[in-house]
Amino acid sequence: MKYIDEYRDGALARKLAGAIAAEIQPGRRYNIMEFCGGHTHAIARFGIEDLLPPEVRLIHGPGCPVCVLPVGRIDDAMAIAARPGVILCTYADLMRVPASNRRSLQSAKADGADIRMVYSVEDALTVAAENPAAQVVFFAIGFETTTPPTALALVRAKAEGLANFSVFCNHVLTPSAMEAILAQPQDGPDPVHVDAFVGPAHVSMVIGTRPYETFARDHHRPVVIAGFEPLDVMQAVLMLVRQINDGRHQVENEYSRAVVPEGNRKAQALMEQVLERRDSFEWRGLGALPDSALKIRDSFADFDAERRFEVPARSVPDPKSCECAAILRGQRRPEECKLFGTACTPESPIGSCMVSSEGACAAHWTFGRFRERRRA
Amino acid sequence: MCLAIPARIVAIAEDGVTAQIEVEGVRRPVSLALVEGCGIGDYVVVHVGFALSRLDPMEAERTLALFAEAGLTGGAAS
């Protein structure tokens, strides 16, 4: 596979591992957060941690849209789906995400709700066109990568007068969540340990490199935007280790083959036309974050499922004993949570980090739990 | 987050928006509505049925060269 296999080369990986090891300064720790679930997945799937020196610790961040979607929003989607005549179209990733009372879209489907899995929002438009008597609702989730297709669907629905189509909008913003992680008090008993960020690959194709400048300039954290292939991750680690050693904090772009500084202007313009910032949005594990999500503009209000249908809009607190918030901030490791692997597993997740295979806990459980014995 | 892979454009419909991409003999339709100036033979990064970015072959080579260079300066890992 061109542009994939070259970036998975084991021989180059060993050389890069050597380069990283050679840069490590004795006694120094390098706490690097990969924000994105895509990086978390690559790290786990390719076993990248085995190639890094023990001084480098990778902290798995909250960049998995399925994981951070709060219970209340799933409850809302289920309430919409339960109405007669509604067809709820959703990405398959959401089917098993736990809602209140141990329910999920999957259990709602078993109860008789018409819930259909789609691979693209365009499929949802097709379902709407083919079922004019039904109300077709697209359950939109995702970071900036997944947002432009939703915006485009709204523009098309309006242009084509597809009156039975609407969007339940849950799109969230990456920089806001990175901000929230760093906003924690640094001098408390349990400070956040994030020295640097591996920045998003595909989010950055859309938003470009500039939104990360604030983390370098104001928060003094180096950021390296990196592709999702394993050599990309290792190269980013090498670049971050060098920045930390040099006392630099800059935004660097390792994923220059797909990310340009200004991002995808066409996609940005579409998002701007259709969507605007919410004052506040709740994130599973992180709580309510200001300016962290998007809603549908008034000019597209007719296609906003939140306005078309009454939703309960109830906030459901995260389970008390769950350590997700601390894990997402790098204050705890997954295996340090007492629910990990006991009450909370990928088959019956309790916290956000266990919900999708990209969550910090699920990735550790599914791919990496053999490492615990080595640490012990 | 955001599963997306690079794929080669092998056909573009008359509307200029609907394209076929191919990876190792697997073809599927994608929309080019969110990118500009893509032609047959170009590689695009595809997410949920949409091309989001045109892959720059020169930059791809440069990045691979960076890996090799880092390997030279660091030497092989034990």
Add this chain to the structure above:
Amino acid sequence: MSTGSRQGRVEMTHGGGGRAMARLVEELFVAAFDNDLLRRRDDQAQFAAPTGRMVMSTDSFVISPLFFPGGDIGSLAVHGTVNDVAMAGARPLYLSAAFILEEGFPLADLGRIVDSMAAASKEAGVPVVTGDTKVVERGKGDGVFITTAGVGMVPDGVEIGGDRARPGDAVLISGTIGDHGMTILSLRESLGFETGLRSDSAALHGLVADMVASVPGLRCLRDPTRGGLAATMNEIAGLSGVGMMLDEAAIPVRAEVRAACELLGLDPLHVANEGKLVAICPPENADRLLAAMRAHPLGAQAAIIGRVTDDPHHFVQMETAFGGRRIVDWLNGEQLPRIC
């Protein structure tokens, strides 16, 4: 054979016990599966019991679409049960087949399925000797469901079971993984995939016979169907109380399967196979077993893919081609395309 039973659609009377049903059975099923035992028209098949150990297995087949490149529900229903019997190292002898038909299902399609099933059974040399047909109302089935059962005989001296893997044993696979599952998934219209993939659906008892003859000390045999190679390795690890260490670079995967998995966010290790087997044998027999497998057309791409380890956690691990390590876990839930 009269063509009368291959026109029109399945009606409730085809399962009603009357003349229409008798005609369907006669003209379609008996004609296609034709053999001495079935021709007696008893409610059961009578045959002499061989001496030694017998095995019995059953499987139900529900698949959409019913027809796919490389096979259909009929051939799959034969291969699936023949393979389940063969995984004891057994020689399959006889099959039964039960059909649940949905009212309105085209008889021409049923005819194609039955013909394909008969061809698969003749090619395998395992006759369908007894059967049953029921019809359910429209909307209460998915065209056709088939359940087959099979019996077979284990040769003397062969002791194969999921609990027999020992640390140090070699793990082998008979060929490329994921072909069947990705073929079926790529046919889902919502994905709009075009591939040249074909299901690997095949009867493996001939391959098994060659393997058993070559290495009588074979310890485990399993066909990695639903849940893929990952599920099979975890099953054996659990049953035998051992761990596994796989070598990712050694596991054969077609380029198209790999590409389709990348596009959909799936792991080839979780994708179903219908014509592959996993074998575990003592390390000193591994090369001989591999040679025997490669000498058979269904094992031409066989490979040694790992080893059994001593592990109280019974972890299935894999050395990745990239140079790291990871766990190979069970598939969690259903296999669905990911977007993130």
